[in-house]
Amino acid sequence: xNSFALFTDVSLNPELKLGVGAxxxxxxxxxxxSPHSIEISQITDQLVIQRFEGTSSTTLEVQTVLWSLEDYRxxxxxxxxxxxxxxxxxxxxxxxxxxxxxxxxxxxxxxRTRQQLKNACLYRRFYEFYDELGFEIIKVAGHTCSxxxxxxxxxxxxxDKNVRKILNLWMREFEVDSKEKYxxx
Numbered sequence: 264x265n266s267f268a269l270f271t272d273v274s275l276n277p278e279l280k281l282g283v284g285a286x287x288x289x290x291x292x293x294x295x296x297s298p299h300s301i302e303i304s305q306i307t308d309q310l311v312i313q314r315f316e317g318t319s320s321t322t323l324e325v326q327t328v329l330w331s332l333e334d335y336r337x338x339x340x341x342x343x344x345x346x347x348x349x350x351x352x353x354x355x356x357x358x359x360x361x362x363x364x365x366x367x368x369x370x371x372x373x374x375r376t377r378q379q380l381k382n383a384c385l386y387r388r389f390y391e392f393y394d395e396l397g398f399e400i401i402k403v404a405g406h407t408c409s410x411x412x413x414x415x416x417x418x419x420x421x422x423d424k425n426v427r428k429i430l431n432l433w434m435r436e437f438e439v440d441s442k443e444k445y446x447x448x
Contacts (some may be wrong), residue, residue, distance in 0.1 A: 264412060265290065265345040265361070266290070266291035266346045267288055267289065267290060267291055267335070267346075267347050267348070268289050268290075268291050268294055268347075268350060269286060269287070269288050269331055269332075269335060270286060270287045270350045270351075270422050271285070271327045271328050271349065271351050271353075271356075271422075272284075272285055272327075272351070272352065272419065273285070273323045273324055273353075274426045274427045275318070275319070275323055275430070276434055279411045279434075280316065280319065281312070281315070281316055281318075281430075281433070281434075281437070282320075282430065282437050283312060283314055283429045284310045284313050284327030284423060284426070285308055285311065285313075285327070285422055285426040285429070286310075286311050286327065286330070286331035286334070286422075287311070287356075287418065287422050288331075288335060288338075289309070290307070290439050291348065292409070292418050293365060293418075294415060294418075297414070298413055298414045298416070298417035300320065301414065301417050302398055302419070303417065303421060306418060306421040306422060311331070311417075312340060314433060315326075315327075316417075321353075321355045322381070324351070324353035324355055324356050324386065325353075325355060325382055325385045325386070325389060326385065328353075328389065329385060329388050329389060329392065332348075332396065332398075335396075336395070337393070341357070346397070346399065347396055347397075347398040348357055348398065348399045348401055349370075349399065349400050350401050350403045350419060351400065351401075351402070352402070352403045352404065356389075358425070359386060359389055359390075359400070360400060367390075371383035371387070376444075391400035399443070401415075403419045404416070
């Protein structure tokens with residue numbers, strides 16, 4: 264039986280509402296290796312990255328998980344095999360399964376504003392994926408001291424560093440593009 268670990272993380276520029284999401288899928292057996300034996304290239308070579316526009320931190324976290332689950336599902340050959348563990352440092356993502364009964368009972372409407380929740384359609388899709396794939400969500404402590412890293416923390420830390428690096432590169436591109444447009448006018 265094949266089991267997999269899916270790591271997701273994001274980095275956001277909140278002023279511009281631009282973000283980068285990334286995910287990494289590894290066989291669950293990879294989590295049994297020593298954290299010190301994991302090479303950076305083992306992570307960066309397999310990291311899948313996407314840019315998102317017009318987003319917020321919570322929305323970006325859920326968008327990235329949904330995108331990664333879509334890719335995971337489309338990569339499955341035949342019936343579902345094994346189990347999937349999703350690792351995230353997002354409180355929103357980690358708490359979605361616990362919040363499901365209340366959200367569904369209230370029709371995804373805010374108790375305070377009586378309006379549809381901003382991310383209602385994302386939450387519904389998340390639950391559809393959960394019902395189909397039966398994954399487990401595991402909370403990862405983000406930004407931990409490297410001396411305390413186990414294998415999961417080491418992998419997540421490498422994903423986190425890469426996603427922040429990629430956002431910074433995009434922001435530099437964005438800045439250059441903005442300056443060029445300014446001077447062209």
